[in-house]
Amino acid sequence: MDEASRDCHLLHVDMDAFYASVMVRERPDLWQVPVVVGGGQRGVVLSANYLARQYGVRSAMPMTRARRACPQAVVVAPDFEVLDTVSSSVMETFRRITPLVEVVSLDEAFLDVSGATRRLGSPLEIAERLRAVVHDEQGVTCSVGIAASVAVAKLASRRAKPDGVVVVPPHRVTGFLHPLDVGELWGVGEKTAAHLHRLGLHTVGDVAHLPLRTLQRAVGQALGSQLHDLAWGTDRTTLTPRRGDQEPDRSMGADETFARDTDDRETILREVLRLSARVATRMRQAQVAGRTVTLRVRFADFTTITRSRTLPEATDVTREVHQVASRLYDGLGLQRARIRLVGVRVEGLVPRATVHRQGLLGERDHGWSDADRAVDRATRRFGAAAVRPASLLG
C-alpha cells in the first residue's frame, strides 16, 4: 500500500437509487421500465431508477412534475418493511468488514476500514469486494467514495455513481474539491447556493479563497466556518459508529398534508388530535417526555408558521399535548385561511424516568396518563384501529 492510501481509509457507501432498485427487484416485470417511487397525489418523488432519471425525474420532485416529465413511468409506493429488511442486511454486510460503521440512513453509511486492511487488502480492494457482496446477496448496486475524511468520501461517492468507486487521496483533495459547484457541499442547499452564486462564488475553490470573515458575514458564523473547512478538505468531522436509531431523539413530531386544502376548523382540529395522539404514543413507546409543544401550519400558498409553548414539566400525555396544540391553533385566530398541512412536534425530550412531577399532576391528570397506558396496551393487543378518541370515530 502506498503512502497516500494509508491515510485514506474512510468509505462512504451510497446505494444506487435505493428505493427504486429494491422495488424493481421485487417486481421483475419492471426491469427496463422507468420507475418512480413515491406516493399520494400531493407527494414527491422518493427515488427514481436511472431510466426515469433520463427523462429528468429527480428525488424530491413533485409527483405531478415527474408524471409530466415521464408519463410512461410506473409509479410504485415504497414498501418500508422490505426497504428496512434490505437495508439491515446491507448494514450487516458492512459490519462483517468492520465494526466501525456509521449508518446515516436506510441507504447510506460510512465505514472506517483502517483496521481491516491487513485482513482484507487496500481500501479500494475492500470497496470492490463489498460492492460485489452487496450485489450478489441483495441484487442491488452501490457506489463508494474513499478518502481520509468523511466529507470528501461523501463527495467522492457521488462522483462514483452509479455502480462505481472513486478514491481521493490526500494530495488530490483540493484538486478534486475546487472545481465542484458550491451546491455540492454539505450544508449548501438551494437557497445558500443561490446566495453564493449572487456573490460571484460558483465553485468550491471560489469559496475556499474567500477570507473566512467575509464568508461568515455572507452566510452566518457557523455555516461560514463549516464551508471554509469543507472547501479546504480540513473538516474534522469524525465517524461515530452507530446504527440508524441509536441516538436518543431530541424531538418527535408528526405532520400531515391534507388531500385538499381546508379552512374547516373541525377538520383541522380533528387532525391535530390525531397527530397529538400519534406523537404521544411514540413518546411513550420510547419512554421519553418533552416540555415544548410546537404546532406547525402551512397555508395554501406554502408559507409556514409555527407556534410553540413550553410547559413547566415534561409530558407524554396525549391529552396534554393535544390541549396545548389546539390552544396554539386557536391562538392563531384564523378566519378563512386555507390550510395545506398541520403538524405537532414535542421538543426537549428527556428520559421519562427523569421526570418527577411533584404535585403538578393532579388526580385527574394522573387519570389521563393511566388512560393513555390502557390505550397503549389495547392497541398492542388489538391494533391501532381498536382504540381511538371518540372524536375520531365515524
Add this chain to the structure above:
DNA sequence: TCTGGGGTCCTAGGACCC
C-alpha cells in the same frame, strides 16, 4: 394537481438574572 414526512441545527430578539 407544483412542492412529503421525519428530523437537526442556526440565528435573532426579548426576557430575565447575576
Add this chain to the structure above:
DNA sequence: TCTGGGGTCCTAGGACCC
C-alpha cells in the same frame, strides 16, 4: 439620572439533510 456585559431560556423562522 443615563444605561455594562454575560449567560440562559423561550419563541419564531429558516435552511438543510435523507
